[in-house]
Amino acid sequence: MTIFEYHDATKHHYHRSARSLGYMDWTNQPEPFRHYEGRSPISLPLLEDDPDGGYPDLYLRNKNPEKPFGLKNVAGFLELSLGLSAWKGVPGSRWSLRINPSSGNLHPSEAHLILPSIKGLDSGVYHYNSFLHTIEPRAILSPDLWDKIMRHFHTPGFLIGISSIFWRESWKYGERAFRYCNHDAGHALACLSFSANLFGWKVIYLNALSDDDIRTVLGFDKAQWPHMEEEHPDFLCYVFQFSQMPASRNLSEAILKDFAELDFFGTPNTLSPDHFNWEMIDLAGRRTKKPKTESFELSLKNTPPFFTETIPDLTASRIIRQRRSATGFDPNGFITQEQFIAMLDKTLPRMNIAPFDVELSPACVHLLLFVHNVEGLKKGLYFFFRNEEDQDIIRSLTQVDFLWQTVREGFPLYFLQAGNFRKVAARVSCYQEIAGDSIFSLGMIAKFRDPIESHPYNYRNLFWETGMIGQVLYLEAESHGLRGTGIGCFFDDAVHDILGLSDNRFQSLYHFTVGKHIEDRRIKTLPPYYHIERKRQN
Template sequence: MSDDSQQVLAYHQRTKHQLNAYAKGPASLDWDDQPSPFRRFDGCETLALPQPGAELDCKFAELDAPGLIPVQPLNVSNLGLLLELSFGLSAWKQFGPDRWALRCNPSSGNLHPTEAYLLSTAPEVLAPGVYHYVSHDHHLERRCRFDAAGLPACLYVGLSSVHWREAWKYGERAFRYCQHDIGHALAALSYAAACLGWHVELLSETGDAEIGAWLGLDRDGDFVADERETPDLLCRIDTGAGSEGEFSGPALSQALQSAEWFGSTKRLSGRHFYRWPIIDQVAEHTLKPATLRERLELPAASLPAVSHDQLASRLIRQRRSAQHFNGKSAPLPLTDFYRILAALLPAAKPPFTAWNWPAQVHLVLFVHRVDGLEPGLYFLPRSTEALAEIRPACSTDYNWQRIDAPFEWYRLQAGNVRQAAKTLSCHQPIASDSAFSLGILARFADNVSAEAWRYRRLFWECGLLGQILYLEAEAAGVRGTGIGCFFDDAVHGVLGLKDNDWQSLYHFTVGEPLDDSRLQTFPAYAHLNSSASDTV
């Protein structure tokens, strides 16, 4: 095992929550110095995008067969819509004097460490350059311009993370949550592109150093030292206009050598009272090198019908994280439950069409109230070999009874598991008052030992599934919530797992939400048309 892999395993063990102690975090929160959720660059030309809020004719159920969705023209209006539905604001909330924005892509603690960039080599759509998307203002900041002559006309979306935004609240565990959010953001981009009849190609062969250079993230002087961004992913947007050919990183690097760069970041916060050097260290140990090109051939999706179908763009904008659930609500219909689970299995639909690797994470489900299904502990394998791999590693007390369903899954043990779900998820009632909750188990040691950067990839995959759960819950007329706080080894202990072969990386819960009437909700972009005094 490489030193990088050993250091990653040590970080993971160090940042586990235990029943008798939480991972290291700030002793108190400096609310007056909370990082701004909106990154901006000084000294950049800004490009206004068309007014947000347009609806598309595509229904959510149509995303099951994305090849049948009409292709929308590639223009600035639709490009703006892609960015809005992927990374834009969905609403404002207010409680007393406090006011905050929600976004289409979820984030741990609503802190939003993920930043999005556009890289254009398509002058007929957008002048060649690198652009930073500002979700608050729904505009682009032009970070650089360059001569794209000789390059294929393409649009790329790059994602990066500001670890400080997350660490301000969550301390050392924040690196994990940033990776979750990258998975959420990639899935959000995939769904948004599919609504337009477009396709997202994840260029997973690119290395972090290349992405950092192409997006200007390696320009140290442009960033506040403690608020740097780390590169994560680069995607190519395929609008179906024709084959753009093989992606050439060297050609893009050559063109960008003569780029003229603009701007530097505004500070996100001032004091940085707490510092977490372990995050920079694990980021260094998980740097991704350039790798071989990988793509997946996926089977066609075959999912039960959507019970609360609506325009996909509307559903994306209404996505919320439930804060409380009705613990006495009617059971979730079995057809809705099976639709949600089936949507988590790899198939030729978003967001899996933007994912390049075989399934490495699988689900342990705590079923509380699903109509026609006995409460208990269940397991959903997401690949054919997963069952044979994990069953011998688990406690021999479990039955592994196969359940009649449109897919292969198993009941480990029948009975009331609400208290167990609540305790394991840091004593949070949202895990027990819901219809069901789950933990996402990853093939862990093998992946991290093979390549240390896969540690990030495992969390991306968990976030990808989280976004599916969010949207499928909305389509079932209920609501979901991601849970990053859980007692890692206690989860493993319940299952009888004794080493690092399998690790729980993310929890999630779905049920009927209880809304807080004290919270006010306001439109996402009303401030773009209001007077300066009304601007948030």
């Protein structure tokens, strides 16, 4: 099976969904939190005061003071990227939400850190437990190894890696779950980049490493994984103070060798009593395994942002904390053209602007927009290019009668076709009303065949890129008093038919919707860490 075959087999069609159990196997529902048993975890302090950067400081890096890499700040960085955001409950049921969203709230992404020695804390490899806001020691690094890492990067900082537990998603979504794990990893990457920004730090993707290198560094090859609950490496990043760019996007062979010789401890907990083995997911993982590659630096554009609209005077951390997925929209919601353009503009990669300056890969994903209610814009279909070089090919591959009218001089948004697309948008998003009742919804159209044919691991990168765009849109929606929702369930080829795409040079990989949300007042909310604050106080 090639990764193209995986992709085709996991498309939803109007009359046939991608293979899954088709019912909820509640007895085997995976535990939402992983922990490593064996060594005493280290409790992280919760933020007493959030960083005071305003919402624009989330993108523009110049105002956030550079903080030292103390435990308090590392803890704050984790709390505002991958920590809990709230508990929700109805009589008889309670569930937690996190700063990072996840398909079905199943959270396949896990985080591991490689930290320097910080006041009483050994330099080592740690797993982040977001439920208890603790880090669990998994290996101790010698001062010599940490020195080597510092000399390698030429600037102080620490490493953070994200991995995926496929079973968490495949339990519910079957074979399509590999896609969702990668969306979630992309959301997590954007969360790390935004949160780092608030501490005056920056996150950079170490693009030369192979998946096996990451497995070595995180000790995955030595872990005693419970059956089918292995963590698969996604990426490793370096976190550093913004003004001091590291000298490398790689780890030297000498450093990798030292990690290979470390003793790792801690046993990963078992998540489910039994599993359904979706073999296609493991195959997809194997087909997209990343080898070592040449290290590269992306030269992102330095064009000034179009951020002209006024946004409420809210702190960045407040927006990060209040982010939620909408479950219903008031179809009367609207925004101005100015707001719409500012929102799209934030999804463009630019030098020194989060989150795309993590330098994952050149932009490959564009937006097909269903505009339902934007003041000053005709209702209808629009296309937003996130890179210039795909413009001609996309125009040549799509419907001949599209208008391609410029909306605003110098801004890569084009009007294609007038019409009320509310029903169409909902229908292609698996009949989900949130895609039709919103202000706008969209499909993320990725350059697909060529990047994957040359490097199959790009399949995962493309999904990460879509997750990052989704995270920007989530925060943008909140900052405008609106709400967004990522949409992983859509009828792939039905979207391609709207555009007129007839082959796999471009594919729709993820949907998103933004609107005026309707709160479900039956659901009660509790603070994110009320359960441990009480325990720590006693």
